[in-house]
Structures are given as C-alpha cells and as structure tokens.
Amino acid sequence: MLDGRLAVLAWRTFSLVVALCSLPPPSSAYFGLTGNQPLSILPLNVPAEDGPPKAQFKLCDRLKLEKKQRRMCRRDPGVAETLVEAISLSALECQYQFRFERWNCSLERYHRASILKRGFKETAVLYALSSAGLTHAIAKACSAGRMERCTCDEAPNLENRKAWQWGGCGDNLKYSNKFVKDFLGKRANKDLRARVDMHNTHVGMKVIKAGVDTTCKCHGVSGSCTVQTCWRQLAPFHKIGMVLKHRYEGAIKVGSNTNQAKGEPGPAPPRARAHAEPFSRTSDLLHIEDSPNFCQVSNYSAGTVARKCHKGKNCEAICCGRGHNTQSRVLTRPCQCQVRWCCYVECKQCTQKEEVYTCKG
Template sequence: MRSRLPRTACLLRIIALCILLSHAAAYFGLTGREPLVLLPGPFSNEPPTGKAHLKQCEQMTLTRRQKRLCRREPGLAETLRESVRLSLLECRYQFRNERWNCSLDGRGSLLKRAFKETAFLLAVSSAALTHAIAKACSSGRMERCTCDDSPGIQHREAWQWGVCGDNLKYSTKFLKKFLGQKKVSKDLRAQVDAHNINVGIRLVKRGLETTCKCHGVSGSCAVRTCWKQLSPFHDTGRLLKNRYDAAVRVLSVTNAATGETELAGPHRHGQSPRTTDLVYLEDSPSFCRPSRYSPGTGSRSCAKDTSCQNLCCGRGYNTAMRLTSLSCHCQVRWCCHVECQTCVREEEVYTCKTA
C-alpha cells in the first residue's frame, strides 16, 4: 500500500535516525536480563550556540522548514538526538523477549507498512520527543522556554510554586508546530500514522504529576513547594507496550453525518478506536526467519522456561555452558568498607537454532 505522508514525514525521518543508531545497542548493553537504566547521553547543561548549533541542525535528517526551526532554537538539535536515544533504548527494552526486538538495521521496509510494530515506533518516537523537549525546557537546555509556571492548583494562596517543573505545555505546542500537523489527510495510512503519533503524546501527558515538598514549623506543611514532573520515560514505554499488545486493526468508514472518512475497528462493531489505542492496517509477519522486515530469531538468546518456545518458532534451541564471574562471600569491615571475593559460576545459555 503506497502512501503520501507529508505531515508525518519528520517522525519517519527521526525513526530513520534510530536505524542509523541501532548498531549502538551493543554498546548500551541491553541484554534483557538487567533492569532498565537509561545511560546519560552526550549532553551538557549549556546549549550549543553559534556555528556548532547550526552545524548540528544541518547534519540531521529534517525537512527544510524543520531545519529553520532548529536553527532558531538553540538546544533543539541536542534534544532531538536525546529523543532518538530515548525511543531506541525503550523500544529495544520493551521488545527484548519478542520475535521482533526492534532491530531496524538495514530493514527500513518495515516503516513503509502499517504493522503494529510501525504503530509502536511512531508512538514511542513522538512520546520521546514530547518528553525530551519538556525536560530540556526545565533543565535550561533550550533558550526559548523555561520551567512550567502555570500550576493551576486550587487554594493557590496556600502553596508556593517552586523548583523547576517540566514544561509539557510548551513541549506539545512546539511539537505541533514542528510536525506541521494542521489538517488530517483523507489518506487512510496518513490517518493511522497521525492517530498513533497522538497516542504517544497523550500517554506522556498522562504521566505528568504534581510533586510537593512541605515546609513549616515541626513539619506542619503550612507552606508547600510544588512542581510538575513527568514520570520516567520507562513508564510511558510500558504503557505503549500494553497498547501494542492490545492494538486494534482498523479500516476506513464514511461518517454519514459529516461525509468525512474516519477510522473504525471491525471488532468494535464499527466504533472508532479510542484515543489511546494503537491502530494498524495489516497483520505483521512472523519475524521468525530473516526477511526485509527483520533478521529473524536465529541465534537469539532465550530463557528456557519462559521465552524459548515462542522465540525460537518451534526450531528448538542450543544449550551451552558459560563461566561468569561475580562477587561473593562479602563482609563488612569496620566501619564502612565491604570486602568481597570473586567466585566463578558455570551457567547454561540457550540460543535459538537457525534451522
């Protein structure tokens, strides 16, 4: 299915950056066995200025209009790179035990199809961009925005607004301007992509919370310092993965009252999908064998009791022994020093057979 996507092209280009950066996954070390720890990116508190900032904008895969916006917003180029890093790491983490593990290296064909996986990529990219811009504002990495200063809390006279809140209001406003989303296309694929992009933005908004700290005599909380703070991006990624698991296949219908085309889910008696549903148009491939959509699951590590059966697609798995070093027999020495020995442990490793 061919599609003209003028209003979502920039997000597809941002995801293309993920393709170029996907080889860096080995450096980040996401094996699926450790808890998610987002590594700090190469970002400083001071936004790049002058020629350095302009050069970064020119090096990014953006439209001509987006490059103009980038040049006017010192710090935006770094923020865009941060959003790519966030979306790439989160995608790989959420799909670490799935047949498709977010590997896009050399397989951009997947982005041309309206699979559930494409829906997740668009949503996680827009969510990461929304999150990164809001955080960049509150940390001072972007010059044209600052902390959120509109708490909107009742009994405001009893509260003292303090610290630097994440500026989600500016983030969403700027994002609409950056994406150039003015009018929804009649093209079905464009509608689906726009819907999934908005799902990512909405789920970030859901994670905005008010955090407060008490001040006063004997902890009386006569005065509270409060600020708005986004939840960790990993929380948004987990919500998006849940939406992916429950994604709705849609088709296009004509609204009898307005004459406009709308998305409808056949499994919901023709009703429109919810605003937080990820939607898709065509069933995904199995991802078991190498194809233009994925490298397959051959040689992938798996857990014998939980993931090998599904991940290996019925081909079975190989078992090997591996020696690993770990700290053991640790003792606390007076007062604050811990001494440990190094133990070597033999463990079984399982990998999917290629044939």
C-alpha cells in the first residue's frame, strides 16, 4: 500500500514538473534588456581574423537569438553590430536614468532574469527601453549607410512642399519600425502578462516616433531662404530615456490587486485599470504587480547596503532609513591647464577634499 501511494505521489510530482515546464514564457518579445544574453560580455567588434560573413554569423550566434531573429541577423552584414549597439544604447541609458534610485537598473544576469519573470514596473521599463533602443539604432544605421537593405528616409510627407526640397539624409524610422515589429514578432499567447509586455514594447517604439523632428537648412543668394533642404532626425536617445523614466514613475497597474512581490493583499491603486480595457488607448507603461522595495539583498537586486548616495538629495530614500556613513578622501586632479607653444598642454596638480556618503548595513 505504501509503495502504491509513493508511486502516485511520484507521478503527480512528475506531471506537475512537466506542466510547469510546458507553460508559455511570460514575455512577448525577447531581445536586449529582455533577452537571455549576458550583457557584459557582448563585443562591439569582431576578431580581425574572422572576415564576413563568418564574423557576422558568430556575432549573431553570441546574441542567443530565436530562429527567425537569427535569420534576420545573418541576412544583412550590418544587422549584427547594430543589434549589439542597440543593447549597449538601452543598457547605458537605463543605468544612467536610474543611477539615483533604489533600483539602479542593475543588469546582472540573475537579478535581471528574476525581474523579467515578474510583472513589475521595472519589467515594463526594460521592455520599453529595449524596443526603443533597437528602433533608434536601426533607424540611425540606415541613414549612416551601415545597412544593405535600407538607406536614408526620403519621404517628407509635408503638407506644404511648394518651397521645400527634400534632401539631406533622414533617419529611416519607417524601415526601422517594420524591422523591429518583424524582429520581435507576436506571440499567440494572449494572457494579461503577454499583452502588457507587448504594450510596453510598443510604448518604447511610440516614444521614438514622437521624438522625430524635421531639421531644415536654407539655400539662397545672400543668405536668403528661397529653398530649404529638410530631413527627419530622431531625438537624442538621452531624451528618449528621460521620457521613459517619466512614464515609469507614472506607470499604471492593471489586473490583480494582490501584491505578489511581497505576498500581501492590498487595495487597487487609484489609477488601476480593468483587464478588458484596450491597452492601445494609453501611452502609459503598464504593470501587474507591485515592486519589491529593493532595500535588501533579494532575487531582484543586490540591495542598497554600501551604495553611494548624495547627502540632502537621496540618501534617506536609497538607504531605506538605515542612515549613511561619511568618508573623507583627497583627490588629485589636473587643473589650471594652459596650451603652450606650440603643441602641448601644461597643467598644475590640484588637491581637493571630497566627502563620500554610503548606505549603512
């Protein structure tokens, strides 16, 4: 009898494991900050001994792409390096925008993977920054002539073109949007988490589109502006990062009222929305779970112990009320530099006392 019960228990355990392993992945797009690759080891160049297309294929393989993404990466010699550039662009911007926050966009593989398994607003901004970085990098690569399948944007679509001459080399957002949508694809899974992830991915692309500006240059005799040469230009990615950071701060919670990150029930926030509301109507970032506090070491962050802070600005928030240590140090830097005839710069060495504030344990 005991052996029979053990057999039944073993079968149930096995069935549960199989069911869990067969669950669809929660996200709707995998690349960049939402991908599986370790971001710290991606090269921005390839070994000199590996010429194209061998180097191109190796770089595509290192990115750990899905089958369709790998095919798109390999078909154009300019794509692989642009994908790496997109990862670097979005990662650096994320860390810059969150450098003064408890969650400082730590992209260490374990913490990042844990966050991506949940529906936090940090997850939302990772999806948005990832798609924005990819859209921005592809559009810029087209106009820079680094892609074989695209070139400058040549479609002005201006209302009054009588005195306009389209020229220059615009960033090709049209091709970029088509590429990114095809590259990231759509998942058949239409559960709440998948829909939220896809929505946040599209928010990143929409912010890029909203930041496109028309730049013009005048041509004419004696400085007159009888003809203008105009082209489209994307906003600097720092501006995109600022917009997405603002969207992160105002992110809207949808779905469940339960705080699954802490395991505590709680009332729905004032701006919470129902499952049925179409996500396409809002440009806000969406999340489905409350974030952990990131104060202590956890699956989601290394905590804030020993984190550097700025007294009078963010020490109280970052240190989570534990207080901070103050350490004085003396720095020596070049100063009072002057250019000497003909070809060198002469500087003095200045010392400066500086106080460093770090969070207590």
